[in-house]
Amino acid sequence: MKSIIALPLLASCIDAPYEPAPLPAVARVVASWDPLACSERAPVALELEDQAGAKLARSVPCALGGITLDVAHYGIYFGTPGAERLTVDEPLVYWQVSVPP
Numbered sequence: 651m652k653s654i655i656a657l658p659l660l661a662s663c664i665d666a667p668y669e670p671a672p673l674p675a676v677a678r679v680v681a682s683w684d685p686l687a688c689s690e691r692a693p694v695a696l697e698l699e700d701q702a703g704a705k706l707a708r709s710v711p712c713a714l715g716g717i718t719l720d721v722a723h724y725g726i727y728f729g730t731p732g733a734e735r736l737t738v739d740e741p742l743v744y745w746q747v748s749v750p751p
């Protein structure tokens with residue numbers, strides 16, 4: 651009798667579709683630029699694309715002067731602005747960006 655009651659409760663817990671958790675970040679890219687070179691209220695948008703085509707993008711107001719991007723794996727990334735090739739081979743990588751982009 652107890653198994654008949656427990657079975658529907660267990661089945662209701664399994665009803666949700668499985669969604670894999672995002673990969674934890676293994677490295678952080680710290681991009682910086684000169685905030686005095688920015689025009690008024692101009693945002694800076696940075697994009698990183700790995701060799702498999704996965705993109706990571708983020709934008710902030712230019713006056714902040716920096717941004718961090720967490721990447722899921724080591725490797726070679728292509729960054730914009732500037733179409734730069736960025737090698738992420740350490741837990742912390744610095745990227746100097748020229749603005750305006």
